[in-house]
Amino acid sequence: MDQDKRDRDAGSGGNPPGDSWVNGLPQGRRWSGIAWSLLFLLVPVLGTATFVIAPYYNHWFPKDVSVHGRSIDDLFYFILVLTGVIFLATELILFWFMWKYDAAASSKPATYIHGSHALEVVWTIIPAATMLFLAIYQMNTWADIKMRRPRMSPSAEVVARQFEWRIRYPGRDETLGTPDDLFIVNDLHVPVDEDFLIQLKSMDVLHSFFLPNLRMKQDAVPGMKQPVWFKATETGTYDIVCAEVCGWGHYKMKGRVTIESRADFDRWLARIEAEQKATQRGPDEIPIAAAD
Amino acid sequence: MSTVTQPHAPSPATAPHDPRAPHDQAVPQRSMSLSTFLSTYVFSKDHKVIGLQFLFSTLVWFLIGGLLALAVRWQVAWPWSDVPVLGKLFAQQGGQMAPEFYTMLFTMHATVMIFLVIIPILAGAFGNFLIPLMIGADDMAFPTLNMLSYWFMWPAFFFFGVSFFVEGGAAAGGWTSYPPLSTSTVSAPGSGMGQTLWLLGLTMVGVSSMLGSVNYMTTIILMRAPGMTMFRLPMTIWAMFITAILQAFALPVLTAAGFMQLTDRLIGTGFFSPEGNIINNAMSGAGGGQPILWQHLFWFYSHPAVYIMILPAMGMVSDILTTFARKPLFGYRPMVYSIAGIAGLGFIVWGHHMFISGMNPALGITFMVATMMIALPSAVKTFNWLGTIWGGRIHYTTAMLFAISFVSMFIIGGLSGIFMAATPVDIFIHDTYFIVAHFHYVLFAGTAMGVWAGIYYWFPKMFGRTMNEFWGKVHFFLTFTFLNGTFFTMHILGAVGFPRRLADAYHYETFHHLQPLNAFMTWCAIGMVTSQIVFAINFFWSMFRGPIAGRNPWNANTLEWTAPSPPGHGNFDFQPVVYRGPYEYSVPGCEKDYLMQTDPPHPAEAAAAAAAHA
Numbered sequence: 047m048d049q050d051k052r053d054r055d056a057g058s059g060g061n062p063p064g065d066s067w068v069n070g071l072p073q074g075r076r077w078s079g080i081a082w083s084l085l086f087l088l089v090p091v092l093g094t095a096t097f098v099i100a101p102y103y104n105h106w107f108p109k110d111v112s113v114h115g116r117s118i119d120d121l122f123y124f125i126l127v128l129t130g131v132i133f134l135a136t137e138l139i140l141f142w143f144m145w146k147y148d149a150a151a152s153s154k155p156a157t158y159i160h161g162s163h164a165l166e167v168v169w170t171i172i173p174a175a176t177m178l179f180l181a182i183y184q185m186n187t188w189a190d191i192k193m194r195r196p197r198m199s200p201s202a203e204v205v206a207r208q209f210e211w212r213i214r215y216p217g218r219d220e221t222l223g224t225p226d227d228l229f230i231v232n233d234l235h236v237p238v239d240e241d242f243l244i245q246l247k248s249m250d251v252l253h254s255f256f257l258p259n260l261r262m263k264q265d266a267v268p269g270m271k272q273p274v275w276f277k278a279t280e281t282g283t284y285d286i287v288c289a290e291v292c293g294w295g296h297y298k299m300k301g302r303v304t305i306e307s308r309a310d311f312d313r314w315l316a317r318i319e320a321e322q323k324a325t326q327r328g329p330d331e332i333p334i335a336a337a338d
Numbered sequence: 339m340s341t342v343t344q345p346h347a348p349s350p351a352t353a354p355h356d357p358r359a360p361h362d363q364a365v366p367q368r369s370m371s372l373s374t375f376l377s378t379y380v381f382s383k384d385h386k387v388i389g390l391q392f393l394f395s396t397l398v399w400f401l402i403g404g405l406l407a408l409a410v411r412w413q414v415a416w417p418w419s420d421v422p423v424l425g426k427l428f429a430q431q432g433g434q435m436a437p438e439f440y441t442m443l444f445t446m447h448a449t450v451m452i453f454l455v456i457i458p459i460l461a462g463a464f465g466n467f468l469i470p471l472m473i474g475a476d477d478m479a480f481p482t483l484n485m486l487s488y489w490f491m492w493p494a495f496f497f498f499g500v501s502f503f504v505e506g507g508a509a510a511g512g513w514t515s516y517p518p519l520s521t522s523t524v525s526a527p528g529s530g531m532g533q534t535l536w537l538l539g540l541t542m543v544g545v546s547s548m549l550g551s552v553n554y555m556t557t558i559i560l561m562r563a564p565g566m567t568m569f570r571l572p573m574t575i576w577a578m579f580i581t582a583i584l585q586a587f588a589l590p591v592l593t594a595a596g597f598m599q600l601t602d603r604l605i606g607t608g609f610f611s612p613e614g615n616i617i618n619n620a621m622s623g624a625g626g627g628q629p630i631l632w633q634h635l636f637w638f639y640s641h642p643a644v645y646i647m648i649l650p651a652m653g654m655v656s657d658i659l660t661t662f663a664r665k666p667l668f669g670y671r672p673m674v675y676s677i678a679g680i681a682g683l684g685f686i687v688w689g690h691h692m693f694i695s696g697m698n699p700a701l702g703i704t705f706m707v708a709t710m711m712i713a714l715p716s717a718v719k720t721f722n723w724l725g726t727i728w729g730g731r732i733h734y735t736t737a738m739l740f741a742i743s744f745v746s747m748f749i750i751g752g753l754s755g756i757f758m759a760a761t762p763v764d765i766f767i768h769d770t771y772f773i774v775a776h777f778h779y780v781l782f783a784g785t786a787m788g789v790w791a792g793i794y795y796w797f798p799k800m801f802g803r804t805m806n807e808f809w810g811k812v813h814f815f816l817t818f819t820f821l822n823g824t825f826f827t828m829h830i831l832g833a834v835g836f837p838r839r840l841a842d843a844y845h846y847e848t849f850h851h852l853q854p855l856n857a858f859m860t861w862c863a864i865g866m867v868t869s870q871i872v873f874a875i876n877f878f879w880s881m882f883r884g885p886i887a888g889r890n891p892w893n894a895n896t897l898e899w900t901a902p903s904p905p906g907h908g909n910f911d912f913q914p915v916v917y918r919g920p921y922e923y924s925v926p927g928c929e930k931d932y933l934m935q936t937d938p939p940h941p942a943e944a945a946a947a948a949a950a951h952a
Contacts, residue, residue, distance in 0.1 A: 105833070117762065161669035289769040
């Protein structure tokens with residue numbers, strides 16, 4: 047404990063005296079202060095560059111083919127610009143302070159200040175107003191996508207199961223759960239430019255019905271019927287992804303959604319119907335997905 | 339042993355320690371009996387020893403969690419390719435990892451990092467070590483409880499550790515353990531014994547945290563040194579105090595939920611099993627339950643837990659920034675209030691993890707508004723940190739660099755949170771790498787960097803020696819560079835919609851072109867983990883060979899720097915009396931640029947205060 051006693055007697059925190067120790071702390075070299083501030087300057091520079099360059103390499107949103115997707119993307123861009131400005135401003139201020147207030151840069155003592163009531167009020171109220179605006183601004187979009195369900199009977203039912211999507215169309219009577227229902231796995235067909243309402247269910251564990259190009263995602267919960275609706279705007283074939291971990295085969299729980307004209311869609315339904323009739327079994331042998 | 343049997347008086351002011359006596363515990367004696375060794379280093383009731391036990395244990399698990407992360411990254415970058423080094427473990431799969439092994443990897447990576455590293459390293463290691471020292475107490479209020487809080491971690495270490503080796507492997511249902519995947523024993527390979535052990539481990543971590551939390555609250559309320567009013571506490575202690583309150587109120591819910599899941603699994607109670615569930619072609623569970631109930635209960639704890647995982651780091655960073663900017667903390671009270679605000683709002687935002695879970699979308703709106711509002715105290719904190727650096731005299735020590743990087747990275751992690759708080763945007767980015775980027779910026783680039791700042795800063799107090807600054811800066815530079823290479827690019831993956839937790843996503847048309855970017859990220863991750871060798875060598879070398887540090891190597895103000903380095907049993911060799919707040923740096927007219935909390939009143943202070951009021 048002699049060391050401690052020496053420290054106490056020295057009264058300087060026990061630091062070795064020397065020219066490089068100003069105010070008791072090691073005085074860094076100016077170039078190192080410059081180097082470290084430049085390193086932190088790279089954060090906003092490279093950060094912004096990453097977001098600017100990525101779309102040119104096709105590392106960006108998958109093509110949007112839905113009506114509501116546009117409002118999601120617009121909201122994303124709005125938040126990106128808003129947060130981007132704050133990100134650049136704060137990171138640049140941080141860089142500037144690091145550059146300017148390096149102890150090696152001047153011999154001026156640090157400013158003795160405990161805060162500023164006016165500043166606190168300003169930087170509390172402005173973000174509060176911004177966040178409140180953002181919260182209210184997006185409510186309508188959310189309500190459109192998840193709350194204002196189109197008044198129609200389900201166009202199809204999707205039942206998630208380890209590790210496939212079982213799809214059922216209501217058939218000619220347009221009612222699910224009747225003997226003329228059409229069954230298909232992992233191959234969802236959707237008519238373009240029409241509201242499409244899916245009744246989403248799960249047989250076993252949680253899954254999440256994710257259509258990247260339609261900007262739609264909804265967990266499938268066993269014991270619940272989730273309504274999922276969208277209106278596709280372009281024809282084409284896109285991915286269906288499971289986005290909620292559902293077991294070892296989660297990665298391969300892949301489906302495809304084909305968006306096509308009304309005529310093509312009807313033709314496809316008719317073909318499925320014909321195929322199914324050719325191999326029809328009795329009503330008591332309806333596959334398990336049909337059981338409600 | 340005399341100091342142990344001495345009652346821990348509620349007010350240490352009345353029971354000052356004999357300055358010569360307290361050291362008999364911390365200094366190894368040449369001839370030490372086994373029982374003395376055990377009571378000093380193993381079953382110690384000294385808060386510093388317990389803190390260091392937490393530190394060493396969590397650093398070991400940090401390494402394990404990091405290696406698990408590398409294995410995850412390997413599969414994401416080069417799916418189904420032979421795993422180097424570890425490939426021999428997968429001999430039956432021809433050297434590649436199986437998809438069920440991959441799901442186990444990401445589950446256990448998150449579990450280890452959250453429950454065995456971040457929560458215990460902040461509250462357990464730093465909370466234990468710092469609270470009594472920074473408030474001027476000789477130890478915690480309940481030393482035995484404190485010892486138990488560490489030893490309850492061992493059953494958790496055991497349960498999580500042994501679960502890797504049981505049939506079916508460790509838990510593989512994600513760290514969120516959503517039922518029915520987790521409650522049904524046939525739903526996945528890891529949902530057998532591994533999941534049961536996972537729940538038991540989680541409960542043990544909870545018991546440990548609860549014991550710690552009760553202790554921290556009592557200690558901070560009752561055992562402050564004379565003159566140490568609540569508003570003279572350093573931010574670290576404020577953060578630990580509010581974290582302890584969060585733990586105490588949120589944990590019981592998780593513990594109860596964990597037991598409900600356990601009984602669902604073991605005796606078929608069916609709290610979380612819906613009617614008529616068929617898993618793996620077998621009827622599952624009794625029915626009558628609701629899977630979403632688990633999500634509510636789980637996130638009611640685990641969202642506040644996110645703040646449990648960052649608030650102490652925020653506190654430590656505030657203290658380190660002031661020390662090396664030689665400047666008072668900007669807006670001390672707003673900083674305290676914003677921590678309290680984050681903690682309060684933290685209880686009513688859990689539903690933002692569940693926007694697309696099937697929860698009522700109208701309820702989602704209320705959670706969205708609360709979530710937007712929690713950005714406010716976070717913004718206030720960031721602005722005040724910038725205000726603290728402004729006009730300072732910055733010394734670029736390793737601890738300071740890590741602390742500044744915490745601020746820089748927390749800005750990214752905080753802002754990216756706004757995207758997912760916006761419910762319509764969350765529809766697209768939920769469960770994608772955007773989320774993974776967000777929480778790694780908060781928890782790794784934020785908390786872990788704050789932890790390193792804390793280690794470099796308090797190392798002299800812990801071991802009486804200083805870490806090597808040059809190698810510390812090398813460690814900082816490599817970690818900082820590689821972490822941004824690994825995690826920043828994840829935002830871009832998220833914008834493409836790249837989902838988390840997929841063993842192989844490249845067979846999807848939407849994602850097939852993302853492999854090169856993922857390979858880049860994996861290389862950065864490998865670099866990041868490898869750079870920790872620099873830290874490990876520096877840490878252990880400095881512990882024994884580093885330059886001897888004095889009591890106050892950084893010329894800081896707070897009470898722990900008045901104690902010997904390392905402090906003996908009982909901490910202080912004098913009775914600390916506090917005269918001022920913790921941040922009186924660069925008081926004009928003062929001959930030195932800091933005034934410790936124990937320094938007697940200084941004429942310059944009165945003049946500065948008068949000038950401020952004039």
